[in-house]
Structure formats: C-alpha cells, structure tokens
Amino acid sequence: MLLYKSRRVPVRGPAGRFYFHILGALAQMERELIRERTMAGLSAARASGRKGGAKPKLSAKQIECARKLLADRNTSVKDVADSLGVSRATVYRNVIGDADDWPHYHRRRRQGAGPARLALFACG
Numbered sequence: 001m002l003l004y005k006s007r008r009v010p011v012r013g014p015a016g017r018f019y020f021h022i023l024g025a026l027a028q029m030e031r032e033l034i035r036e037r038t039m040a041g042l043s044a045a046r047a048s049g050r051k052g053g054a055k056p057k058l059s060a061k062q063i064e065c066a067r068k069l070l071a072d073r074n075t076s077v078k079d080v081a082d083s084l085g086v087s088r089a090t091v092y093r094n095v096i097g098d099a100d101d102w103p104h105y106h107r108r109r110r111q112g113a114g115p116a117r118l119a120l121f122a123c124g
Helices: 014-047 060-071 077-084 088-096 115-121
Strands: 002-004 007-009
Touching: 060 077, 060 088, 077 088
Parallel strands: none
Antiparallel strands: 002 007
C-alpha cells in the first residue's frame, strides 16, 4: 500500500501503477532539471574564466626541482615526496608520469640524509 495524503492507494491495481508512473515521471523531470541547471552554471563559470577541480599540488618549479633530485640514483621517491610535502603517488603522477627515461626512480633507497636535507639543498 502507498500512503498518499492519508489515502491508501493500492499499488497492485491500475490506480497504483498510475500513481507510480506519475511519481516516476516527476522524479525524472526533476532530475533532468537539476542536471540542466548544473550544466548551465558550469558553462557560465567557464565563460567567466573560472576552472573547476582541485588546484595542482606541485608548481612547475617544484616539478623541475623533483626531476633534478630524482636524476640522482641515490634519491628515493619517498624522500622527494616528503621534502615537497606530497604523497609518492603525486610525485609519480606529476614528475615521472609515463616517462621511460626514469628507470631507476624506485630501485634504491637513499642512505644518510633525509627529506629535510633534500628540501634545503635541492633547488637553491
């Protein structure tokens, strides 16, 4: 049974199916209106020069710095990530990406100085 304004409507009969079809059509129309308004808002934002999404974690200077650090075979990705204050996944995604010229990026662990030293002396 469907309760509609304190009236019981049988859902198995033709009247119940009719009410469900009407409610379904209203819900679908409301969803399409929401989508239409959202797309219009995004288009207006783009037209005014705004971009969506999160801001980049690393600047171009930081990416170049990380590339210089990773060129040294003794520097690990973890140390670079710690010195930049980001995760290893961010370093892989932004610095290494799909590059084939970084075969050693995770092979060896840096001995001795940690991320603090990397941050101080890396790109001064």
